[in-house]
Amino acid sequence: MMESVSFPLTAGKLSKVLNASLVGNGEVSIERLSSLEDARSGSLAFFSNPKLRGHLNQLEAGVVVLTNRESVIKDSPITFLIVEEPKAAFAEIAKTLLPASPWKGISFEAKIHPSVRMGKGVSIGPGSIICENVTIGEGTIIYPSSYIGPDVVIGNHCEIHPFVTILCRVEMGNRVRVFSGAVIGSEGFGFLEGDSGFTEMPQIGGVTIEDDVRIGAKCTIDRSTIGNTFIGRGTKIDDQVHIGHNCRIGKNCILCAQVGLAGSSVLKDGVILGGQVGVAGHLTINENVICGGQTGVTRDLEANQKYFQCPATPLTEALRTYQISKKLPEMARKLKKLEEKLNG
C-alpha cells in the first residue's frame, strides 16, 4: 500500500512517495488528478496510450505527467514523473483519495436476526435486513437498505451496496463487491409444460461466488435448479448483466454491461464478453474467447478465438463477409449482365 497523499502537494514530494524520477520543475504544485485531455496547470495526469501523444505535446506549463522513460519530452514546459507503470501508479494515488464509506459500525436501525454470525469490524447500515443463519466475515460493509436472505454466507472484506438483494443459499468468498440493485439467488427460469400452461420448476439450488468477484449494479444472478450457479475467482461483471440458473463462469472473466447468459451456459477461464452479448443455454465458451459487443452465441466456441455478430462468427470471417456484403447490389447487377450476355 502506498502512503496516502492529499492535495496540494509538489511534484517533488510526489516523486518521493512514488519512488519516481523527476524531469522538470519539482516545485510545481499538484492540485487535482485529471485525464490527459483535460489536464491544465495544477493537474496530474498519466500517459500510456500512444494515441494520445498529441495531447501530451500540447500540455502547458504547470502540468505533471506520470509516464515511462521513453515518453519523456526534452525541453518541455511540463514536469515528468518517470515510473515503470504509469497507469498503475496513477491508480494507487487515486485509491488513497477515495472517500471512506460513510457507514461504520452496526446501525441500531438495521434488522439483524439473533442467529446471525459476524466477524470483527463488520458494518451494517440502517434499514438493511439480515435473516436467520446468515454468516458475515470480518471487515465486510453492508450499506443501508440491503436484504440478505436466510443461510447466506458472505466472506471477509466484502462490500454490499444499497438495495442489493441476496437470497437463500448464496455463498460468496472474500473481497466480493456487489453494487446497488443487484439481485443474487433469485429463482431460475425453468418450467414444466402441461395442458393448462406452464408451472414453475422448483429451484432448490444456490449460487457460489468466489473471491475477488465484482458484480455490477442491477445484475441478476439466478440460483440453480439443483446444485449451484458458479462464478470463479477474479471475474468482473459490469452493470445490468443477467446470469441464468446453473451457469458456470470461470476465473478472471470480463462480462461487459447488459450481457445475458441463458441457463446452464459454461464460460471457461479468461473469457471476455463485450456489451450486450447474448449466450444461448447449455453451451460452452472455451478459454480466453473474446466476443465483440452484441455477439449472439448459438454454439460452443473454440478457445483463444475472437467472435462477432449473431450467430457468433470468427471475427475476421465476420468482417470480411460484412465488407463483401456491401458489394451485393453491384454483384447482382454484374451477374445479371453476364447472364444476358451468355443467354441473350
Add this chain to the structure above:
Amino acid sequence: MMESVSFPLTAGKLSKVLNASLVGNGEVSIERLSSLEDARSGSLAFFSNPKLRGHLNQLEAGVVVLTNRESVIKDSPITFLIVEEPKAAFAEIAKTLLPASPWKGISFEAKIHPSVRMGKGVSIGPGSIICENVTIGEGTIIYPSSYIGPDVVIGNHCEIHPFVTILCRVEMGNRVRVFSGAVIGSEGFGFLEGDSGFTEMPQIGGVTIEDDVRIGAKCTIDRSTIGNTFIGRGTKIDDQVHIGHNCRIGKNCILCAQVGLAGSSVLKDGVILGGQVGVAGHLTINENVICGGQTGVTRDLEANQKYFQCPATPLTEALRTYQISKKLPEMARKLKKLEEKLNG
C-alpha cells in the same frame, strides 16, 4: 399435492410416496437431489433427455433415477423408480423441499395506510410501504422493503419479493409472483416535441396483470398513456425484461431475459421470445410465434412461425442466407473470373 418428503429416505419409501414401480435395491438411501451429471451415491436424479444417456450408463451403485419404463437398464447397479413423467415427479419432490418464506404475519415495521384492505393470512415484511386504498388478497406475501403505491389491487396468494415497486393503477390477479427489483406501473416513455425540446406526455393509464403471471427480477412494465398495459394469464417473464406502455401480451407467453418491447406492441397467446429479443412499437406478433435470441422484430409476424435475426426473418431463410453469406468471398472471386473470361 404430494406428501412432503425429507432426507434421508429409502428408495422403497419414496416409491410408495410417488406410487412408482421400483427396479433395483429398495434399501438404497437417498440423501439429496442431483442433476444426472452430478449424481453420485446417495443422489436422486431424473432421466428424460435422451442426450444424457451417456451419463445414465455411467452412474455408480447407490444412485436412484426417476424415469419412465423404456429407459430402465437391465442389471444396472443403480435403482430405478418408474413413473410416467419423471421430470414432473422430480419437481413435486423438489417443491416439498423448498423452504417456507421467513416472513409470516404483518410486521409492526411495515408502513400500512389505514385505508388498505386485506384478506386473511396476508404477510407483510418490515420496511414495506403500502399506500392509500390498496387491496391485498388472502394469502399474499409481501416481502420486506417493497413499495405498493395508491389504488393498487393485488389478488390472492401472490408473492411480492424485496425491493419491488408497484405504482398507481396496477391491478393483478391471483398467484402472481413478482421478483426482486421489478418496477410495475412506472411512467411510459412518450413525449410531445416542441421548439424548445421534448415535454412528457402524461401517462394516466395503468397495468393489468392476469392470474398466474410470473415477473422476473428487475423487470420494468410501464403504465399506459390511457387504458392499461396488459399481460395475459399464465405468461412467464424472465429477469430484466422491459415492457413499454400500452403493450398487450396474451396468455401463456414466454419472455426470456432482457427482452424489450417498445410501446403498444401486441403479442398474441403462446408467443415465445428468446433472450434479448427486441420488438419495435405498434406491431403484432401472432399466436405461437417463436423468436430466437436477439431477434429484432420490425414488422407484424405470422402465427405459428419461427423467426431469427434483425430484421426478423423466417428461421429457415435466415439460416440458409447465413450459410451462403459465408461463401460470398468465393462468389465474388468466381464472378470476377467469369467477367474476365467473357470480357477479356
Add this chain to the structure above:
Amino acid sequence: MMESVSFPLTAGKLSKVLNASLVGNGEVSIERLSSLEDARSGSLAFFSNPKLRGHLNQLEAGVVVLTNRESVIKDSPITFLIVEEPKAAFAEIAKTLLPASPWKGISFEAKIHPSVRMGKGVSIGPGSIICENVTIGEGTIIYPSSYIGPDVVIGNHCEIHPFVTILCRVEMGNRVRVFSGAVIGSEGFGFLEGDSGFTEMPQIGGVTIEDDVRIGAKCTIDRSTIGNTFIGRGTKIDDQVHIGHNCRIGKNCILCAQVGLAGSSVLKDGVILGGQVGVAGHLTINENVICGGQTGVTRDLEANQKYFQCPATPLTEALRTYQISKKLPEMARKLKKLEEKLNG
C-alpha cells in the same frame, strides 16, 4: 397552465377551457379520456395520426374528438373540439388529471444527516436516507426508500422515485426526474490487468445531469474515472439504459429502453437511439443521428444520418443489402450455372 378539469363535464364546457371551436352537440357528457381505438360514448379522444382515420369514421354518438379543422367530418354523430395541436391539448387535460404525489412534507421516518441543506417545500418519504453534505433544491420530492449518498447536489422541482440510488459526487439540475430503481454514480467498469488478474481502477469522478433530464426505471449511469460523466439538458432516457463511465451526452437526446453506452462514448445534441442500441467505447455519434433498434455502433457516425444493424450501416444501404441478401441462394445457383456453361 390550463385550468384543472374534472369529469363528468360537457363538451361545451371543455371547449371554453381549451378555447376550442365546437362542431356538434355541446351537451354531450365527457366521462373519461380514451385512445381513439377504445373510444365509446362518454369518451374524449384526440385525432392527429392519419393512419387512424378508419377509427375516426366508425365512432358512435356521444364521443368527443379533439382535432384540427381539416379533420372534422360533416354530419358526423360525434362531437368535435377544434384546436391547432390536438395531441398537446389532450396532454394538457391529462396532466390536470394526474394524481398528486401521496408524499408531502418531510417524514419523521426519513434519515437525514444534520448537514443536509434543503430549499422550501421539499418532500422526503419514509425510509429514504440522505447522507452528509447533500443539497436539495426547493420543491423537490424524494419518494420513500431512496438513498442519496454524500455530497450529492439535487436541483429544484426534481422527482426521485422509490428505490433510487444516487451516489457520491452526483450533481443534477432542475426538474430532473429519476424513476424507480435507477442507480446514478455507481463505480465505472475500469481495470488494471496484472499477473494475477484484474484490479479495479479507482473511479474518483462524478456525474453531472443538466436541467429537464428524465432517467427511466432501472437505469445505471456510472461515475467517471476522473472528471464527470455528463448528460445534457432535456435529454430523455427510457428504462434499463446503461451509460458507462466518462460518457458525454448532449442536449435533447432520446435514448430508448435497454440502450447501452460503453465508457467514454460521446453523443452530440439531438441524437436518437432506438431500443437495445449498443455503442462501443470512445466513439462520437454526431448531431441528430438516428439509430434504429439494436444497432451496434463500432465507429464514429456522421451527423444527420440514419443507421441500422451491427456494425452500424447507413439505413438505406442496410435495407438494400438485406433485401438482396435474400436472393443469395438464387444468385449462387445462377453463378454455378454460368460457370458450367462457360467452363463445361
